[in-house]
Amino acid sequence: MKIGIFALQGAFLEHRIALEKLGAETVEIRRRTHFSDGLDGIVLPGGESTVQGKLLREEGLFDPVRAAIAGGLPVFGTCAGLILLADRLSNDRNVYFGTLPVTVKRNAYGRQLGSFRTDLTVKGIGNYPAVFIRAPYIEEVGQGAEALAEVAGKAVAVRKDSQLATAFHPELTDDLRIHAYFLDMVRDA
Ligand code: GLN
Secondary structure, three states: EEEEEOOOOOOOHHHHHHHHOOOOOEEOOHHHHHOOOOOOEEEEOOOHHHHHHHHHHHOOOOHHHHHHHOOOOOOOEEEEEHHHHHHEEEOOOOOOOEEEEEEEEEEEOOOOOOOEEEEEEOOOEEEEEEEOOOEEEEEOOOOOOOOEEOOOOOOEEEOOOOOEOOOHHHHHHOOHHHHHHHHHHHHHH
């Protein structure tokens, strides 16, 4: 199984390590030529969504990646990756790929709670130690999408068909179960 990890900006190396520990082959995607037909799934890492959106466009990756996700290529977005997938941002006029029917609020936990760690219950996985870094949350989960975890009444993990997204960073913990869940999705696709 070959997973492409977007490596334009942000926390991509940690995803690589997690997926390789689970036996997947990984490739880093920085240019259009790295985004090939041979990928079974892709990861959109955390970082800064505005910068990532700009770099995706500059590298000519934006349209082909959006088309591939819309066509069913399995994708796992974390934090900024969730923002890139969302079809609406409540506090930002940008929309990036817009393939996931959720309304997302950027930097939703404010300054005081900028970064925190909390134990969550993730549907299909169980108790999970979640690390949030200037995280968004999901204000509204649209049709066909399912919330998999919540913090204080707001969804922080969501799935729709072959799209999985979390507001937190599973790649920054030693717990590989969410990456394993994604690889199961890839296998089923
Ligand atoms: N605050 C970032 C954004 O709005 C996301 C933070 C993250 O990916 N850790 O893009």
